[in-house]
Amino acid sequence: MNTFLAVIVIFGLLVFIHEWGHLVFAKRAGILCREFAIGFGPKLFSFVRNETTYTIRLLPLGGFVRMAGEDPELVQIKPGYDIGLTFTEEGKVKQLIINNKSKHPDCKVIQVEKIDMERELIVKGYTEDSDELVTYELDRQAVYLYDEKSTQIAPYDRQFASKSIGQRALAIFAGPFMNFVLAVVVLILYAAIAGLPVNESLVGGVTDDGPAVEAGLESGDRIEAIDGEEVSTWEEMTEVIQARPNESMEFDISRDGEAFSVTMTADEREIPEADNIGVIGVMAPTEKTLTGILAFGFTQTYEYTVLIVEALGMLVTGQFSLDALAGPVGIYNYTGEVAAMGILVLFQWAAILSVNLGIINLLPLPALDGGRLLFIGLEAVRGKPIDPQKEGMVHFIGFALLMLLVLAVTWNDINRIFL
Template structure:
């Protein structure tokens, strides 16, 4: 049960922050965002705020922000169509009722002669029992009602396609970028919670029932020398201990301003084909905001580089599809990590967040990177590619990604039962 809860929380965090990047910069550009969704499929939960419907859906396979203009926006009001108009005190149309007009007592029924819901924002037509053509101005946030559902209209200046190339690119790029920001914040938190390793000859935590504890070594003991050899760094301590498996060594230690000498015999442990000495102590750490921020940058860069190299190797054939993991594999990994505590769970979340960000930046149709690639082509040729052609490419890309997801999931299931 714990695994399921942690998996849902990790998945939710990754998708939430990714889609939040899209949502924030799309709204900053003035784009109407119709829906902010976590998951796909049937709705489990939803509420509306500031023009956007926030939903949680059944299938945990990702999420999306549905921006106005990405799907066909115009409702076709042909001449002769009868609609109901609900007006405000300024005589502006606030609702266009397409059916079930009897539910709106103050509705004014109009036979449409002309309608423009994107640019001029007007409806012209004839009211019942009236011979004069009337023109009604439509409020920019008016809604049309069909089959009991209300949908806000999207004037052209609120649609995705009306924005500059830079605004559109930023709204798309912000999703993967937020995954890197999330990973950085998590690594900073980890650094602040457990401290940052420092290269000083000071003992960190002492492992219970280790040779160090039995010999009397304590946390924060400062080691000035081992076997009369000065130790100026933690690496000096590690090197000498490793070179003396099963051999007694003499450590000159300072504890609370008092100097003492402690005899200890490092345990002999196998490391590959080599036997090395171990004391059972951890490296010293320091807790500082600046150090944690630096560690956050370092860890984010290190994992980004590592995952990027892995993706390149996958493309060049050094890895096969069988080496990939999908939701099932990640679920199994989460179950293993949960046993090691919160820090390991946070680390996994950060790494998966970087993975998601990098994967989405690949120039593959249906991914954010694929859309950014089309923006690059638009910038080079000076005009956008035909929307229908681009939409077809993204549709094919999405179908192939779903096929890849099925293959990877099947491989994960086979590995689970083997």
């Protein structure tokens, strides 16, 4: 598979699932989600559905869900502004036209005296032909137009901050959690296709070349003994063969109730930074059971999680060097190598990356989901939220430091791969 295509598909899936988790649970809590984006930078494609703008952006390095109340509104309407209003059949304001009012000749123009688009949902002002102060009620789904771009207002009860601690925490936690779910699903698919290893001294298959195919071994053959040494498990069999490269061995085989013997000399395979091993060109036996396949998805995800957490612990304690980390360039390179090994290996790699993304995002660091959960936890302990401006500044600084780390790791990738 083409490396670029593999990277786009895998990263697109990981980011989509992560952000989809945020989106679903935010919407369940009643939060207005203004945008669901895959990538950063300029928009390449977008459409609107159920209050949310779905966008694909130029740089495929992540994504985001923009929830109402997390960022200040880009357009603020202040007293003294002249704006245009259009109305629903019930007489409520459905559009607030900030500029280009000439393109909306049917709108009613007023000079704003007071406007509240969050709690009271009203706009007060003076019309062009009257000095009387008039109050208009805003529809809960009213929009304001600026340069003909439509943005839905966000009543306070539709904003992130208005929700309970549990609802907000769940909306944040759902992103990383969905990465673990994705890993389980991908590994279940892997097991369903490849099967599960069986620890028996059976020939699951033979390679196109090698001692086994030359000796006439077939899938389903059972290796009973090697040079008179009985073997019953795959580990026992491979241990004997690997320990004797370039040595002739006699294999006692049973096939369909018949016994026979063959002599094979194990080929020698080089192992980096280890002793070479012997191989005869046979593949491990596998089986496919529903319970085994389902269990494999969960147990393998758990094992990947433990390995990654242990590696992070070694990084913190200094047992791991930052030079060992891989950034976007390194992951791109590794993905190309994995893609060349086949779709099944790519499945495993995608699962590892998904678990890794979930764990990294749960770290209690600013700008990550774990950092946001930390602030929600502090609010639960204190009984009141942290000042939004202070929290925003912490996340901004954290994001800047995170980008510096990414740049440093990327430079290491370039040195390691290309220089």
